[in-house]
Amino acid sequence: MTDASTEGERLQKVLAAAGVASRRVSEQLIVEGRVRVNGVVVTELGTRVKPETDLVDVDGTAIQLDPSKRYVMLNKPTGVVSTMRDEHGRRDLREFTRDWEERLYNVGRLDAETSGLLVLTNDGALAHVLAHPSFGVTKVYIAKVTGRVTPQTIARLTRGVTLEDGDIAADKARLLDASPGESLVELTLHSGRNRIVRRMMAEVGHPVTELVRRQFGPLHLGPLPVGRARELTTVERGALLTLSRASEEIQ
Secondary structure, X not given: OOOXXXXXXXXXXXXXXXXXXXXXXXXXXXXXXXEEEOOEEOOOOOOEEOOOOOOEEEOOEEEOOOOOOOXXXXXXXXXXXXXXXXXXXXXXXXXXXXXXXXOOEEEOOOOOOOEEEEEEEOOHHHHHHHHOHHHOOOEEEEEEEEOOOXXXXXXXXXXXXXXXXXXXXXXXXXXXXXXXXXXXXXEEEOOOOOOHHHHHHHHOOOOEEEEEEEEEOOEEOOOOOOOOEEEOOHHHHHHHHXXXXXXXXXX
């Protein structure tokens, strides 16, 4: 941030270009002390910033300034592997990224038989935070399982079960529906372990027959159809970038 020089662009112009508000309203946000640059509140309208390097937030929500960054949500179908190029010739993620010129990468993975929310981006720093287990980004899954799940089984999932690679407990578990033949269970986890939901449900005696990820951090799958991808909204990007920056500060 360089207030006294002519380097960079005026902050209100940058905010307007980022879609935060009109330039006039952006000026008001600055004067009211609601804008921070690199963690410091700025109130001077002459403030200049470099969109490529400076971090700006408004009312605590991070603002995307770099227009070259892409953030895409995909509702991955079953039968598709979570890689951009599968060496075995299976369906991969390339078919869902053709609308974007940028080279996108998936954040984490869903196994081939699991559908649902997958994030694709060219923002390597954000991808690292979202995918790394140490940052504890939560994911919400809906699992269709065999047999009638009881409240006792739900309690066991939150207390924890022992798998071959160690103990694991769901952050939250909820029984959505139960019949003698099958049940629907909602699980919230921050673990990034491979096939963790399937292994947990098998351990408590209810193998998964269908699995979908409905939520990833602050992102919700919503009505996005299976096999469709869309860019994140301004609000969604802000939530994701805010989470990413907060996690980086904790390190």
